[in-house]
Amino acid sequence: VAKPQLIVGLMSGTSADGIDAVVAEISDSPAPPKLRARILAHHHRAFASSLRKQILAVCGAGRVAEICELNFLLGRHFGQAALAVIRKAGLNPNQIAAIGSHGQTIHHLPNAATPSTLQIGEPAVIAEFTGIRTVADFRVADMAAGGQGAPLVPLADWVLFTDPRRPRIIQNIGGIANLTFLPAGAKLGEVRAFDTGPGNMVIDAVVAALSNNRLTYDRHGAWAVLGTVSNRLLNELRSHPFLRRRPPKTTGREEFGHEFTASLLGRAKQLRLRHEDIIATATAFTAVSIAGAYERFIWPAMARNALPNLQVILGGGGAKNPFLRRMLAEEISRSLSGAAGNRFLFTHEDFGIPNSAKEALAFAIMARETLAGRPSNVPSATGARRPVVLGKIVAAA
Amino acid sequence: VAKPQLIVGLMSGTSADGIDAVVAEISDSPAPPKLRARILAHHHRAFASSLRKQILAVCGAGRVAEICELNFLLGRHFGQAALAVIRKAGLNPNQIAAIGSHGQTIHHLPNAATPSTLQIGEPAVIAEFTGIRTVADFRVADMAAGGQGAPLVPLADWVLFTDPRRPRIIQNIGGIANLTFLPAGAKLGEVRAFDTGPGNMVIDAVVAALSNNRLTYDRHGAWAVLGTVSNRLLNELRSHPFLRRRPPKTTGREEFGHEFTASLLGRAKQLRLRHEDIIATATAFTAVSIAGAYERFIWPAMARNALPNLQVILGGGGAKNPFLRRMLAEEISRSLSGAAGNRFLFTHEDFGIPNSAKEALAFAIMARETLAGRPSNVPSATGARRPVVLGKIVAAA
Numbered sequence: 001v002a003k004p005q006l007i008v009g010l011m012s013g014t015s016a017d018g019i020d021a022v023v024a025e026i027s028d029s030p031a032p033p034k035l036r037a038r039i040l041a042h043h044h045r046a047f048a049s050s051l052r053k054q055i056l057a058v059c060g061a062g063r064v065a066e067i068c069e070l071n072f073l074l075g076r077h078f079g080q081a082a083l084a085v086i087r088k089a090g091l092n093p094n095q096i097a098a099i100g101s102h103g104q105t106i107h108h109l110p111n112a113a114t115p116s117t118l119q120i121g122e123p124a125v126i127a128e129f130t131g132i133r134t135v136a137d138f139r140v141a142d143m144a145a146g147g148q149g150a151p152l153v154p155l156a157d158w159v160l161f162t163d164p165r166r167p168r169i170i171q172n173i174g175g176i177a178n179l180t181f182l183p184a185g186a187k188l189g190e191v192r193a194f195d196t197g198p199g200n201m202v203i204d205a206v207v208a209a210l211s212n213n214r215l216t217y218d219r220h221g222a223w224a225v226l227g228t229v230s231n232r233l234l235n236e237l238r239s240h241p242f243l244r245r246r247p248p249k250t251t252g253r254e255e256f257g258h259e260f261t262a263s264l265l266g267r268a269k270q271l272r273l274r275h276e277d278i279i280a281t282a283t284a285f286t287a288v289s290i291a292g293a294y295e296r297f298i299w300p301a302m303a304r305n306a307l308p309n310l311q312v313i314l315g316g317g318g319a320k321n322p323f324l325r326r327m328l329a330e331e332i333s334r335s336l337s338g339a340a341g342n343r344f345l346f347t348h349e350d351f352g353i354p355n356s357a358k359e360a361l362a363f364a365i366m367a368r369e370t371l372a373g374r375p376s377n378v379p380s381a382t383g384a385r386r387p388v389v390l391g392k393i394v395a396a397a
Numbered sequence: 398v399a400k401p402q403l404i405v406g407l408m409s410g411t412s413a414d415g416i417d418a419v420v421a422e423i424s425d426s427p428a429p430p431k432l433r434a435r436i437l438a439h440h441h442r443a444f445a446s447s448l449r450k451q452i453l454a455v456c457g458a459g460r461v462a463e464i465c466e467l468n469f470l471l472g473r474h475f476g477q478a479a480l481a482v483i484r485k486a487g488l489n490p491n492q493i494a495a496i497g498s499h500g501q502t503i504h505h506l507p508n509a510a511t512p513s514t515l516q517i518g519e520p521a522v523i524a525e526f527t528g529i530r531t532v533a534d535f536r537v538a539d540m541a542a543g544g545q546g547a548p549l550v551p552l553a554d555w556v557l558f559t560d561p562r563r564p565r566i567i568q569n570i571g572g573i574a575n576l577t578f579l580p581a582g583a584k585l586g587e588v589r590a591f592d593t594g595p596g597n598m599v600i601d602a603v604v605a606a607l608s609n610n611r612l613t614y615d616r617h618g619a620w621a622v623l624g625t626v627s628n629r630l631l632n633e634l635r636s637h638p639f640l641r642r643r644p645p646k647t648t649g650r651e652e653f654g655h656e657f658t659a660s661l662l663g664r665a666k667q668l669r670l671r672h673e674d675i676i677a678t679a680t681a682f683t684a685v686s687i688a689g690a691y692e693r694f695i696w697p698a699m700a701r702n703a704l705p706n707l708q709v710i711l712g713g714g715g716a717k718n719p720f721l722r723r724m725l726a727e728e729i730s731r732s733l734s735g736a737a738g739n740r741f742l743f744t745h746e747d748f749g750i751p752n753s754a755k756e757a758l759a760f761a762i763m764a765r766e767t768l769a770g771r772p773s774n775v776p777s778a779t780g781a782r783r784p785v786v787l788g789k790i791v792a793a794a
Contacts, residue, residue: 059461060461064456064458069506112466124789373792
C-alpha cells in the first residue's frame with residue numbers, strides 16, 4: 001500500500017461559470033473501494049462575466065487566434081485556482097504530488113466523421129504557475145481509442161463508492177441525468193454508465209419560458225409542488241425513443257433542448273394545463289425517465305435478493321430539488337414493488353463528498369491513475385475499444 | 398551510459414507541405430557531444446494539396462470546429478508517417494522507445510499581451526495509432542516560462558555538434574536565417590542562438606515578382622550569378638536596424654516580408670538596376686547580414702586563436718544555392734581578415750545528417766530529454782527565465 005498522496009483536482013464545466021478546485025488526500029485501500037479519497041479543501045473560482053462570455057463565444061465560433069490566447073489565459077486561471085485551494089487547505093505547493101486538470105471543453109464532436117474533442121487551459125502554464133507536475137487533457141485518449149470521450153466520472157464513482165456487499169447507483173442530475181451502476185464488489189469491467197435522459201434541462205427551460213425569463217430554475221421545486229402532474233402529457237413525454245434505447249447511450253440539447261421544450265409547451269397549451277401543472281409534469285418526466293431506466297436496464301442485471309441492499313446516491317443540481325427527490329423515491333419504490341430497503345436514497349454529502357467538488361475530485365483521482373500508468377476510462381461507459389491510460393503528463397517547472 | 402534508444406521524430410513546418418519523419422538511434426556519449434544520434438531512416442509524407450490548403454486556412458482564421466477536427470485528423474497523419482518511417486528502417490513499432498512530435502503550428506503569438514502558441518496533431522491519436530509512447534507539444538512550456546517558444550533546435554545542435562576543440566556555428570538558411578553558436582566544449586548555458594535576418598525570404602519574393610510568379614526561387618542561384626551586386630542598394634539594405642539589434646532576437650515577415658520587398662524593388666527601379674543585378678543584390682544582402690552578425694556578435698565572444706578551428710555548418714534551402722554559399726564564404730573570410738582555416742564551410746550532409754531530416758531529428762532528441770526529465774529549451778535562445786522540461790508525455794495505448 002503506497003503512502004497517501006495530496007493531489008489537486010481542477011474542473012470547469014460546460015456552463016463556464018468558474019473552476020472547482022479540490023485538494024484530495026488519496027491513498028490505496030486493501031479492499032474495495034480501491035482508493036480512499038478525502039477532500040481537504042474545496043474552492044470555487046468564479047469567472048468574471050466578461051471571461052465567461054469570451055469562453056462561450058469561443059465554444060460557438062472561436063477563431064484560431066482567440067483559442068490560442070484563451071488556452072494560455074485559462075491556464076493561469078486554473079493555476080490560480082490550484083494555488084488558492086492549496087492555501088485554503090493550509091498546505092504549500094511543494095506538498096502537492098500532482099494536479100489533475102480537466103480544463104475547459106470548447107468543442108466536442110464524438111459522432112463526426114473524424115470524432116474529436118478540444119479542451120483548453122494550458123497545463124504547461126499550470127505547471128509553470130504552480131511549480132507542480134500537471135496531468136491534463138483526459139478525454140482525447142478515450143476518443144482516440146474509439147470512445148465518446150465521456151463520461152469519465154465513472155472511474156471515480158467506482159473507486160469511491162464500490163461496496164463489497166451493496167449494489168449502488170450513482171445518479172447525477174445535471175442538465176442531463178446520468179448514472180453509474182456499481183454491482184456489489186464490482187470489477188471495473190462490470191461498471192455500467194449511461195445517460196438516463198433529461199435532468200434539469202427541460203424543467204429549467206420550461207421555468208424560464210413560463211416566468212418570461214425571470215427565473216432560471218425551480219428553486220427547491222417550490223413551483224412544481226403547487227401543481228398536479230398531467231398523466232396524459234407525462235405518458236406522451238415518456239414515449240420519447242431515447243428512453244427505450246439500449247445503453248451505453250448519451251443525449252443532450254439535440255434531443256431535449258429548445259425544440260423539445262417548445263413542443264412540450266405547445267402540447268400543454270392544447271391540454272389547457274396551468275403553469276404549475278406543466279412544471280410538475282416536466283419534473284415528473286425527469287423522475288420517471290430515471291426510474292424507468294433502472295427498471296429497464298438495471299434491475300434485470302441484479303439478483304432479486306440484492307435489491308434490499310441497493311443504495312442510490314444523488315448528485316448534481318437536481319439532488320437539491322425536494323419535489324424531484326420525492327417523486328424519484330416514489331417511482332423507484334414502485335418499480336421495485338417494495339423490494340427496496342427503508343432508506344435507499346442518499347446524497348454525496350452523506351458520504352463526505354461535497355456535490356460541487358465531485359468532478360474536480362474525479363480528475364484528481366484520474367491524475368493519480370495516469371501517473372501510476374493505469375487506465376482510467378470505463379469502456380462500457382464511453383464505448384472505447386479497451387481501457388487506456390488517459391491524460392498528458394507535464395513535468396513540474 | 399544508458400543503452401541506445403530508437404526514437405521517432407516527427408515535424409511539419411509552417412509551409413505545411415508535409416511531415417518529415419526519422420527513426421534515430423540515440424545513445425549517451427561520455428564526452429561532448431552529449432549524445433550520439435544516428436538517422437536509421439528518413440521519410441517525407443507529403444500532404445495532399447487539399448489538406449495543405451485546409452491547414453493554411455486554419456492557420457489564418459480557423460474556427461473552433463475545424464481546429465478540433467483537424468487536431469485529430471493530423472494526429473492520424475503523424476501516426477501514419479511514424480509507421481511508414483519505422484517500416485522503412487526495417488523495424489517494428491514495438492522496438493521504438495518513443496515518438497517525439499512537433500506537430501503543426503497553427504498560431505504563434507509570442508509578443509501578445511498574453512503570449513501564446515498553438516500546435517496541433519493530437520499525440521493521443523499518434524499513441525493510439527502506433528502503440529508507441531508519444532511526447533509532443535514542446536513549445537508551450539518554454540513560452541509559459543517567459544520564452545518565445547522558439548527556436549528549439551539549438552538543443553539538438555548542442556548535443557549533435559558540440560566539439561571539444563572546435564567552435565562551431567550551425568547556420569540555417571530558411572525563409573529567415575538563424576544560427577546556433579557553439580563555443581568549443583560548450584556547456585548548454587554557453588550556447589547562443591538568434592536570427593541573423595532574411596534567409597531566402599527576400600530573394601524568393603524578388604524572384605517571384607521579377608518572373609511574374611513563374612518562379613518561386615532562384616534555383617542553384619542561376620539567375621543571381623548573371624548579375625552584379627549594386628553596392629549602393631546593398632549598403633542601403635544593410636542599414637536595416639534589425640541587423641544591429643543585440644541578440645537574442647527573432648524576425649519574420651513583419652520586417653522582411655511584402656513591404657520590405659516592395660520598397661527594395663522600388664529603390665532598384667530608381668537605380669535602374671537590371672533584374673539579375675537585383676537578385677544578386679538580394680542574395681548578397683542575405684550573405685552580408687549573416688557574416689555581419691558573426692562580426693558583430695560572435696567574433697568578439699571568441700578567442701582569436703580559436704578562429705582557425707572554426708566550422709560553419711550550413712542548413713536549410715539556402716545551403717543549396719552555390720552563389721549564396723560563395724558570397725557567404727567570401728564575406729566570412731573578409732570579416733576574419735584571413736584568420737579562418739582553409740575550409741570552414743560545411744553542410745549537415747558532411748556530418749551524416751540529411752538537411753531535411755534535421756528538425757525531425759531534433760524532436761526525437763527532445764523527446765528523449767523529456768522522458769529523462771531533463772530540460773531542453775536553451776534560455777539564451779528563447780528568452781525563457783530558465784531551462785524547463787518541455788513536452789507532454791502520452792502513454793503508449
